[in-house]
Amino acid sequence: MKRIGIYAAVVALAAGLGLGAAMAEGKIVISNWDGYMPKDLPEKFKQATGIEVEVALHATNEEIMGKVVAGKGRGYDVLFVSSPFAEVLHKLGLSATIDHAKVPNLANLYSEANTLAYDPGNTFSVPYAWGTTGLCYRSDLVEGTPSSWNDLLEPADSLKGKITMLATDRWLMAAGMLARGYSVNETDQGRIDEVKALLIDTKKSLLAYDDTTFYSKLVSGEASLVHAWDGWCNYGIGENDKIKYVIPKEGTDLWVDTMVVTTASENKDAALKFIDYVLSAETGKWVAENILYKVPNKAAMDALDKTLFETYPNLAMAPADMMKQEQLRDLGDAQKAYTKAVTEITASN
Amino acid sequence: MTKRLGQILLILPAAGWLTVFMIVPCLIVFFFSFFERGTYGGIDYTFTLDNFARAGEPVYRSIFLGSARIAAMATVIAVVVAYPAAYAISLAPRHRQTRYLLLVMLPFWSNYLIRTYAWIVLLNREGLINKALMGSGLIGEPLHILYNEFAVVTGLVYNYLPFVILAIYASLQRLNPEIREASEDLGAPAWMTFLRVTLPLTLPGVAAGAVFVFVLSIGNFVTPDLLGGGRIVMVGNLVYDQFLSARDWPFGAALSLALIFIMMVLLFLQAVAVNRAQQAKGSTHA
Numbered sequence: 001m002k003r004i005g006i007y008a009a010v011v012a013l014a015a016g017l018g019l020g021a022a023m024a025e026g027k028i029v030i031s032n033w034d035g036y037m038p039k040d041l042p043e044k045f046k047q048a049t050g051i052e053v054e055v056a057l058h059a060t061n062e063e064i065m066g067k068v069v070a071g072k073g074r075g076y077d078v079l080f081v082s083s084p085f086a087e088v089l090h091k092l093g094l095s096a097t098i099d100h101a102k103v104p105n106l107a108n109l110y111s112e113a114n115t116l117a118y119d120p121g122n123t124f125s126v127p128y129a130w131g132t133t134g135l136c137y138r139s140d141l142v143e144g145t146p147s148s149w150n151d152l153l154e155p156a157d158s159l160k161g162k163i164t165m166l167a168t169d170r171w172l173m174a175a176g177m178l179a180r181g182y183s184v185n186e187t188d189q190g191r192i193d194e195v196k197a198l199l200i201d202t203k204k205s206l207l208a209y210d211d212t213t214f215y216s217k218l219v220s221g222e223a224s225l226v227h228a229w230d231g232w233c234n235y236g237i238g239e240n241d242k243i244k245y246v247i248p249k250e251g252t253d254l255w256v257d258t259m260v261v262t263t264a265s266e267n268k269d270a271a272l273k274f275i276d277y278v279l280s281a282e283t284g285k286w287v288a289e290n291i292l293y294k295v296p297n298k299a300a301m302d303a304l305d306k307t308l309f310e311t312y313p314n315l316a317m318a319p320a321d322m323m324k325q326e327q328l329r330d331l332g333d334a335q336k337a338y339t340k341a342v343t344e345i346t347a348s349n
Numbered sequence: 350m351t352k353r354l355g356q357i358l359l360i361l362p363a364a365g366w367l368t369v370f371m372i373v374p375c376l377i378v379f380f381f382s383f384f385e386r387g388t389y390g391g392i393d394y395t396f397t398l399d400n401f402a403r404a405g406e407p408v409y410r411s412i413f414l415g416s417a418r419i420a421a422m423a424t425v426i427a428v429v430v431a432y433p434a435a436y437a438i439s440l441a442p443r444h445r446q447t448r449y450l451l452l453v454m455l456p457f458w459s460n461y462l463i464r465t466y467a468w469i470v471l472l473n474r475e476g477l478i479n480k481a482l483m484g485s486g487l488i489g490e491p492l493h494i495l496y497n498e499f500a501v502v503t504g505l506v507y508n509y510l511p512f513v514i515l516a517i518y519a520s521l522q523r524l525n526p527e528i529r530e531a532s533e534d535l536g537a538p539a540w541m542t543f544l545r546v547t548l549p550l551t552l553p554g555v556a557a558g559a560v561f562v563f564v565l566s567i568g569n570f571v572t573p574d575l576l577g578g579g580r581i582v583m584v585g586n587l588v589y590d591q592f593l594s595a596r597d598w599p600f601g602a603a604l605s606l607a608l609i610f611i612m613m614v615l616l617f618l619q620a621v622a623v624n625r626a627q628q629a630k631g632s633t634h635a
Contacts, residue, residue: 062593062595069390208580221474336595346580
């Protein structure tokens with residue numbers, strides 16, 4: 001009996017140590033948009049470091065924010081969120097400080113990507129992808145070249161019923177704000193109401209609000225001119241080369257999707273290793289090639305096949321030009337006014 | 350004593366389930382509706398009745414009324430289509446009835462979302478219906494039948510029709526055929542028998558089916574979102590948006606409570622209607 005007891009104790013200890021070792025190698029949970037990361041990235045990361053990655057998906061920033069704010073970030077190690085939301089996580093104390101010593105590949109970033117307004121010096125977030133929002137259209141179905149947000153918001157008769165807009169509140173409102181010459185981070189209630197009235201009018205000419213399938217509507221010809229993020233427009237361009245992307249003359253917003261480590265994470269080192277891996281030149285290059293978005297990773301963009309820039313011109317946009325656009329910031333209390341305005345716009349007839 | 354104990358034990362699991370998964374969440378929602386949304390989406394525990402005041406604002410009232418209107422249209426159409434179908438099935442020979450009922454239930458073996466997406470494929474400008482109509486030369490321009498109320502009502506009717514058919518069929522099955530025969534023997538033409546005898550006696554089934562469609566339709570957010578293209582906002586979409594996009598849980602809670610209240614009123618009215626119908630049935634045997 002005693003011998004069995006000792007054996008059992010040894011086995012338990014070994015199992016415990018083994019488990020402990022496995023925990024140190026670890027496992028991290030990340031949450032990202034579907035299709036926003038190459039499918040084999042977790043596999044490759046595991047082969048390179050032995051750390052297992054569990055991928056959770058979120059459809060919108062608000063969805064993951066809801067989960068993280070409610071659960072204080074427990075259960076997640078790395079979150080992919082857009083910059084205004086990374087700011088909110090930081091203000092709420094839910095994002096951990098990024099130890100730059102543990103992420104040497106930060107040196108791969110463009111210098112512009114180290115001085116982004118929402119997080120200068122990348123202290124609590126690391127940029128993953130960045131881009132602009134503009135007009136994506138079928139050059140064979142639209143007369144002339146669209147050049148202004150008003151081409152979308154006050155469309156020509158031939159375009160009525162053939163346009164879509166993004167439904168997410170920041171970008172829906174941004175289109176109106178830019179058309180009227182206001183800031184994409186505008187908080188003045190009078191201006192919010194003015195843009196709301198404009199967008200209520202636009203709704204009458206819309207085919208639909210669409211965040212995810214607008215490019216396939218362009219490809220099928222159901223829509224001719226859509227409000228689009230540049231990377232999504234590239235998916236359409238890939239299927240139909242008559243599709244073109246243009247940034248309206250009034251300007252656009254510079255959005256940045258970032259990686260954030262949660263304060264509740266129990267595997268911060270593993271999380272930082274993951275971020276470092278994503279920032280390596282090969283991964284960055286492969287992310288850009290697979291999801292067709294610009295990455296703020298200079299080493300990666302320099303290594304990209306130049307023919308990609310010919311097929312997808314918006315990939316070639318220089319960071320210096322991007323920095324001329326206004327960056328999206330958290331609105332604080334004014335967010336409520338935006339959501340209320342958007343509810344009234346989408347509910348109007 | 351043991352019989353009573355036995356009864357209590359048998360009902361405990363169901364009662365427990367209902368309490369934990371329905372009553373407690375409703376109470377939590379009720380609780381949240383009295384507070385404010387925090388700046389970053391959490392709850393700010395300051396007592397306020399603002400959420401209920403806000404729920405009464407014109408824009409939200411019009412969403413409630415619009416949802417009721419769409420749900421009512423779906424209900425009426427569903428009942429009008431379902432009754433003849435149920436009637437025909439009930440008149441068919443016994444062995445075929447099972448087959449017909451199976452056909453009615455068959456769409457439910459597939460996923461709700463897939464059935465809804467199938468409608469997008471059918472109804473869009475380049476979709477099957479428009480292609481067929483344009484191809485046969487019946488119309489010159491494609492019909493605008495997607496991303497509007499028509500599409501939403503169609504989707505709702507399609508998805509809830511089998512329930513109404515089954516509810517009315519069940520009611521028809523329970524009818525004593527001798528009553529109908531008696532009416533015919535006494536000289537009433539077929540339409541009068543239907544209108545004055547069959548229909549009133551199957552009203553409980555119709556009411557059950559109608560309430561089913563209405564209650565499910567008014568709270569539905571998937572169909573309006575997909576088939577309405579984000580342009581049709583019903584109460585369900587509003588509540589969903591408040592909880593998941595705006596992260597304004599207190600306001601979402603207030604809206605949910607309003608919706609629950611309306612549904613309870615409807616269910617109460619349905620119960621009253623069923624009661625009256627049963628009393629009427631009772632009196633025909635008296």
